[in-house]
Amino acid sequence: MVAGCGNSGGGKTAGNTAGGGAGTAQEIKVAADTTFPPFEMEENGKVTGFDIELINAIAAKENLKVNMQTMDFQGLIPALQTGTIDVAVAGITITPKRAEMVNFSKPYYHSGLSILVKKDSTIKGLADLKGKTVAVKLGTTADLMMSKDKSVKVKRFNNIDDAYNELQNGGAQAVIFDNPVNQNYINTGHNNVKVVGGLLTGEDYGIAVSKKDPELLKKINDGLDKLIASGEYKQLYTKYFKSDESGLIKK
Structure with a gap:
């Protein structure tokens, strides 16, 4: 099972970003899940979000050319x-089990x-969820966590928006998901919901890379280091998360 977020679509090409530097840029196939705002989303037919801009910025630093496509989260x-694919960006939580299957970059959130x-x-x-129905996104860390709690009825959805709709329609009493996405849901016109109980877990997101290409992992880590050192990473972070620095990676 995969990471700590959501996704939609399958195999939709979203465009290329050429990296800078000398010589021919190395093309990398990158897949993203577009149902995980503000990390990945689709606006006016274009794939965008914090993760998308971040991988493109890394590519520009490392002379890489991004061939972007969308893919269901569980398929990444x-x-x-x-x-x-060579790389996946989808707010993927770094876990030991996943690290057995793919390589992860240094944490970026x-x-x-x-x-x-x-x-x-x-x-x-969490204690008040006993006997309640909780909506989660299939295959995420929330799904993995709640699957162990037999006192809670879990409803699983391929799309986090469907989980939110289940809460709004009364089919579930709670949604458990990544906090920045829950907060984004509140901040985008849904003022009838709230987050309670504080964070249930502490997680780091990483860029997932095929284990067959350790050199590519090195380039991604080097590019991320450059962005953090130059202040470009913080500028991009602020664009999407404003003054909330709880997810900011500091060096």
């Missing part, structure tokens, strides 16, 4: 293992899971 790690409920809910934390 298998695609890396088979060589269908600190995250964690949180509980989203209606504003009039009496749920205050």
Whole structure:
């Protein structure tokens, strides 16, 4: 099973970004999940978001050419293992089990899971979910965590928007998902919901790379280091997360 976020679509090409520097740029096949705003989303037919801009900025530093496509979240790690793609960006939580299957870059975002409920809910934390129905995205760290709790009914969705709709429609009493995405949902016109109980986990997101290409992993890490050192990483972070620096990687 894959990471800590969501995705949609399958195999849709989103465009290329050529890296700078001397010589012919190395083309890399990058797949993203577009149902994980503000990290990945689709706007006016274009794939965009924090992760998308970050991988393109890394490519520019390392003379790489990004061939971007969208892919269902659960298909990302298998695609890396088979060589269908070289890189995956999808707010993927770094875990020991996943690290056995793919390589991960250095962390580029600190995250964690949180509980989203209606504003009039009496749920205050994890202990209050006993006997309740919780909506999660299939294959994410929230799904993995809640699958171990037999006192909770879990509804799984391929798209996090469907999980949010289940909460709004009363089919679930809570959604558990990555906190920045829950916060983004609140901040984009959904003022009838709230996050309760603080972060359930502490997680780091990494860029996933095929184990067959350790040199590419080195380039991605080097590019990320350059962006952090130059301040470009923080500028990009601020563009998407404003003054909330809880996820910021500091050096």
